[in-house]
Amino acid sequence: MLVSGCGTSTPGLVDRLSAGDVQDMQQLIPDAQIKYNKDKIFHVLGGWPKPPLYQGNPFGSGGIGDTNTRYMYEGLFFFLRSMNNVYNRLAESSEDTDLTTTVHLQRNVKWHDGEAFTSKDVWGYYRLNNGAEVTKYLTSIDTPDDYTIVFHWMNPAPYPELRKLLLAQDLQGQIPYHIYKKYVDKADALLQEAKPLTDKSKDGPFNLDITEELSKKIALNWNEFTRSGPAIPVGTGPYKFEKVTTTDMLIDKFEDYWRPDAVHFDKIWIKNVPELSAQYALVKAGKLDWYDGTPPKDILESLLKQNKNLLHYRMYDPASVGLMYNIRNKPFDNVKFRQAMTYVLDKTKLREIGNYYGKEYPKISMTGVMPSSLDKEIDASVLDQMTDYTTNLDKAAELLKEIGWKKGSDGQWRDPDGKVPSFIIGAPNNWAPGVNSAQIAAEQFSKFGIPTKLKAVDSTIYFANADKGQYDMSMDWVDISWGFQNPWSSMRVLFWQGTKTKVGFSNIKKKDEKGNEIDTGKLDLKLPGIDGKIYDIDKEMKRFPYVQDEQERRQIIDNLAWIANENCWGVNFFQNATGAWINTKMMSGDFPMMEQIVQYNRDMPLATDPVEQLAITHLNHGFNSSYMPEEYWPR
Amino acid sequence: MSLKGVLKRIAVSLITVFLAMLLTFFLLRMTPGSAIDTWARDYATQRGMSLDEAYRQITAMINYNPKEPLFAQLGRYLGGLMHGNLGMSMIYQNVSVNEIIANALPWTLFVLSVSLIISFLIGINLGAMMAFKRKTILDPIISIYAILTSSVPNFIVGILLLVIFSFQFGWFPVNGAYDPIVDPGFNFPFLLNVLYHGALPILTYVITTIGTWALTMKGSAVNVLGEDYIIAASIRGVSERTLMNRYVKRNAMLPLITTLAVSFGFMLGGSPLIENVFSYPGMGYYIGQATQQRDYTLMQGLLLVTSLAVILANLASDLIYAKLDPRVKLEEG
Secondary structure (H helix, E strand, C coil): CCCCCCCCCCCCHHHHHHCCCCCCCCCCCCHHHCCCCCCCEEEEECCCCCCCCCCCCCCCCCCCCHHHHHHHCCCCEEECCCCCCEEECCEEEEEECCCEEEEEECCCCECCCCCECCHHHHHHHHHHCCCCHHHHHEEEEEEEECCEEEEEECCCCCCHHHHHHHHHCCCCCCCCHHHHHHHHHHHHHHHHHCEECCCCCCCCHHHEECCHHHHHHHHHHHHHHHCCCCCCCCCCCCEEEEEECCCEEEEEECCCCCCHHHCCCCEEEEECCCCHHHHHHHHHCCCCCEEECCCCHHHHHHHHHHCCCEEEEEEEEEEEEEEEECCCCCCCCCHHHHHHHHHHCCHHHHHHHHCCCCECCCCCCCCCCCHHHHHHHCCHHHHHHCCCCCCCHHHHHHHHHHCCCEECCCCCEECCCCCCCCEEEEEECCCHHHHHHHHHHHHHHHHHCCCEEEEEECHHHHHHHHHCCCCCEEEEEECCCCCCCCHHHHHHHHHCCHHHHHHCCCEEEEECCCCCEEEEEEECCEEECCCCCEEEHHHHHHHHHHCCCHHHHHHHHHHHHHHHHHHCCEEEEEEEEEEEEEECCCEEECCCCHHHCCCCCCECCCCCCHHHHHHHHHHHHHHCCCCCCCCEEEC | CCHHHHHHHHHHHHHHHHHHHHHHHHHHHHCCCCCCHHHHHHHHHHHCCCHHHHHHHHHHHCCCCCCCCHHHHHHHHHHHHHCCCCCECCCCCCCEHHHHHHHHHHHHHHHHHHHHHHHHHHHHHHHHHHHHCCCCCHHHHHHHHHHHHHHCCHHHHHHHHHHHHHHHCCCCCCCCCCCCCCCCCCCHHHHHHHHHHHHHHHHHHHHHHHHHHHHHHHHHHHHHHCCHHHHHHHHCCCCHHHHHHHHHHHHHCHHHHHHHHHHHHHHHHHHHHHHHHCCCCCHHHHHHHHHHHCCHHHHHHHHHHHHHHHHHHHHHHHHHHHHHCCCCCCCCC
16 A cells, blocks of 8 residues: 555645745755655656566666666766756766767766676667667767776767767666676677778768678677666666566665765655556545646646645646648648648647647747747747748638639638548547647638548557558647757757658668669758758758857758748647646655745746746656656655 | 267367467457557657667567568467467567466456356355345346446446545555565465455456346246246245255256356456456456557467467366256267
8 A cells, every 4th residue: 555645634735834834845854753754755656567577677678667767777967858957967077178078977886786887887888779879979988997988079079068968868877887798798899890981971880880780780789688687677876676566666765875865765656557547546645746747727726626735836848739741642742731721720729628738839830949949049030031820711711722722612622623622630549638639620620611530549550650641630749859958859850750750751762782772761851941042951950960150050940940830841739838746745845936836826837937947847857857856855 | 978078079179279379360460550660669769860760770679570471470479389388578578478478367367266256156146035035126126236237348347446445535556466565475464465456356347247147047046946846845844045055056056157167258358458447467457568569479378378268168167067967968979
């Protein structure tokens, strides 16, 4: 049974704050004074492969699950998703030269099995895990001593801020050399067989030309590595594995952790509850101390009403809900048709149904940049030159007429051949914001005279179908940055990853030795930019990391965002708002916006103060991203 | 019961197993989706690479060839089966399907057998009482209950129980088979914890099957009550209790033995729904997980064992029934 109690038997948070009873909230409480969470357990949700599938190699196929990974493993650096702030973690310090980054390690770091964490572990991490993105930008890694690592960058090297972000993406404390020596050394030997890369159009780890044969050997070694390893995870993080069942996992405070004072909870109890309604029930019952996500308005208000110890914070998600046009299908290959469709949509209604607390940006179509950071990332003059897609049914009709469409007396639009179209919007059936807003979009198109239906498809097959172009329009996250908040990061999703395949951008084809046409997987997209010149998008994207001048980088992003908006490959319905829940009965801390909690009765609005915004991002993505904020403790 | 009759039944069962295995193999491969589609998408996002590249890397990593001819796959599968090897999970490459089944099967058998025994015992007693007291209020009450519970899908009942007893009152755990704070093994705290976690899944099965047992038993008992030997016993002054327990119940139960085996099969087939409601780590739970991930080898292994269990239960009921009731002979022709 969970040890946390129901949240309604004690004075609620607002009562406590109103009575001035905040002493136990803003400071670490001595053990003897802990009232409710005496076992000092932090309760959260998570998922993992169920025993007997659970194993100790985080790279094993199927992984070990997200939540426990966050608390058991660390990297050299740490950054919060949606931010570019990079903090030292296993790195004590670092310095850059033109072509190197030298990292000095913390001295007293130990693996959970007691072995010392050294530079050899970091070297081994990248030699074995040579598919990690950063290795494409490196030539070699040196370890002059046990606590120093020198990363040698290719010439030209990525610009300094990006170097650290690329390194901060990885959890380098995941491959203990003393456990995986056999596979690390084999990978290193195989890489040494490769010749330096001479073909600039190709990528390779450590600037090496990995031949087909060598690639197979490397993959085989990796495959053997993923099948090996300890039965339980061995990391360097603040918590180490204790026990797992199909529905519960316990991880214990690591007694030899290098920063013992930063860890205030003795244990983390992770529950695996996939059902959303069951998750809300646990939040309401006060059985979770932190919960990620903002439910629909009525559920949010009901949870706060029923448990007076709950506190909810909102924040922008670096992700938007959007629709992508499939340009493989006619008439979506015509930019004017796509633009006409975009003018039909009323984004306010889409947002109200999809995510009430989100925010719509009516003027843009889809830019590849997170809408809330458009003003920061894109030059004002470029924004002014972007086509404004605010709902305009007259403009939509005008564009359709320009391409030969006619509206019949029955109110239905007909294509130049006189046919009434019938379109499908595909959406993954378990993604409520996408399905709900797509339904409204379909209704808006149909009402305008373009019959459209929503097809909510089982999520296990939806994405493969959408990538193959089976729907006229498909729903997914757009203008999204999964990692660091850099517009190049979100542009990669647009031009190289999920958005690319759904929109259906072409790849460069070439002939093999036998004369067969093969797909290189590389983007084949050349379009006029804001200055009227033709740009090779793939080249611009590849050029970006190496541009040292910030102004020039901004110009690349300005141009790509403008191209995306003008070509209208999709519609950003609204930027998602997410949130974090805190059970203040079991957990205290230096909560953000403390003075406003009474005023807003625990339903906190989006913060406007940058300091508060940072604190809320820490509270939300911090608990969610391999980092336990130190300013929270058991109550 | 002749040896020839028994052998014939066994042969029919073996053919059924083979056909079920073939059907499972081909039907699974006809379903849309692939084990590595979603995986490749996540992998591309995590590693900052193109979807094509991610697909290529994963295909190499798990040694999976999506273009391997279907009959070559079948040949490999049958070859493994000959050695009792159900293959490796496609997603979790370091775990064999045999291992997963060995872990999951005991939980399913525990819940199913306990609930079957409870519902059978209560059901036949209620049925016998209904037959004896046909003019009382008991008969319509149990009849209405039976109609209601047999018409509502059992997973809906499971959800209702979960909402009421776990979420509202907090009396039972939300999910799982036991808490991580107890040490698995033959010790009292663990056994108690297992019973505590199994209570709601078992209750779900009991609630939804008890009425059917009662109605079937009532029909059978009413027939028996009309038999001459019952009337004779009654005239001889045999007490009502003895009449019910020793004369009616024993004879009326016989046709229910066959139903018991068939019910076991139905319950096993329906276990994915119940076990997923309670995240109970039995066969059904893993069938649900494997289906979501399109893990063909795991799915076909689990479904084969499920089919095997149903076929064996039917075979057992045929043989036992013939043994229990001397009037029934296994056909030999």
